[in-house]
Amino acid sequence: MPFTAHALDVNSIDINGFGSIIGSMTSDEDENLYGIDDEFDFQNESRFAVQVSSRLSEKWSATAQILARGEDQYDPTFEWAYLSYEATSNLKLFFGRQRFKQYKYSGYVDVGYAYPWLRLPQGVYSVPFSSGDGVGAAYQTYAGDLEVNLQYNILGSTIDDFVPSTGGNPSTIDIQLSHILSLDFNFQQFNFGANFAYIPELSYDILGADPRLQGVFGQNQAGQDALDGLVAQGLISGAIANDVRDLKNDDIEVFTWDLYAGWDNGDVFVLAEYSDQNFSESSLADQESWYFTGGYRFGQYTFHATYGQDKNDASTDAADQLASAVNAAVPPGFQPDSLVGLVAGVNALQNAQVEDSEFYIFGVRYDFDAAVALKADYTTVMDDDNPQREAEIFAVGLDFVF
Secondary structure, three states, X not given: OOOOOOOOOHHXXXXXXXXXEEEEEEOOOXXXXXXXXXXXXXXXOOEEEEEEEEEOOOOEEEEEEEEEEHHHOOOXXXXXXXXXXXXXXXXXXXXXXXXXXXXXXXXXXXXXXXXXXXXXXXXXXXXXXXXXXXXXXXXXXXXXXXXXXXXXXXXXXXXXEEOOOXXXXXXXXXXXXXXXXXXEEEEOOEEEEEEEEEEEEEEEOXXXXXXXXXXXXXXXXXOOEHHHHHHHOOOOOHHHHHHHHHHXXXXXXXXXXXXXXXXXXXXXXXXXXXXXXXXXXXXXXXXXXXXXXXXXXXXXXXXXXXXXXXXXXXXXXXXXXXXXXXHHHOOHHHOOHHHHHHHHHXXXXXXXXXXXXXXXXXXXXXXXXXXXXXXXXXXXEEOOOOXXXXXXXXXXXXXXXX
């Protein structure tokens, strides 16, 4: 039986897009942050996207967004690819690949034209995944001048080439059934909202990211688990061994939430956002971040300043427990190299993401066209506990939409 395609009116197809051409560098050759170093580079933070949408019938629509990032050699990927169904004038259902709605700017996190900075505050916007496959529902209603938006999604996602912040090899992160609830309220010049996400099972292939950890989580040459060998020798307890195994990141339970509130009268704007990410015992650090930004629009110019803090704490004390138990059983000077390497490896793995930093962003935006903005930003990050996370970054770029 031949397949008959449904003819679409070309006028019902909408094509638009956005992009950013950004050049950035740090002030010192010893500084490297967000993938930026002291060599001025236009590729790392630049991106280009095309979005196509079409109304298939009175109730059904299809949307796809293809995004190419400079840091990925401009290999195109589908960020959005979904069908939507207008169940009522207030309720819309989604099926397919959608955005994770976890932050104020989640819906347009890559659309630089939509916000004042060239780069969103990285502490809050640090989740390595932004899109997932699943189903969702969005409900919109009004109460006088108050607009209320409620959205719920069940999404999953797999990233095969995720590169961890620890600087390891590309590895796989797998998310099963992330439940995301979002609330957003708009009242004249005020906007405030909240996002909640619960992930029952998140797995991250830490062995792929750092093969050296095979000695911790894999099998030793005798075919016996390395940690069980330490337990059998009485060097560590079974409880400590289990805590160390949790660092392997299998089926981690994750809960995140985000709050934001802003005011914008057209000339002056302020916005505050706070996010919190909690992981069950794993090598992934619990994260708490917030920022406050404000700015003033003067004709075609926008001047803005931002201050924020990022704090990451280890989600378990397995590394400290292991080190204390081993040092108590065997004096440091008499420990074999394999034992020294085990303790050092677990400690490095768990503490790689620990952070207690603050940052400032100062910038200016010039809208010299209805769809093109020229921006310049200066960012400084300070972390007394980890000097490798300190940097001064200068960036200039064009954000545009079409």
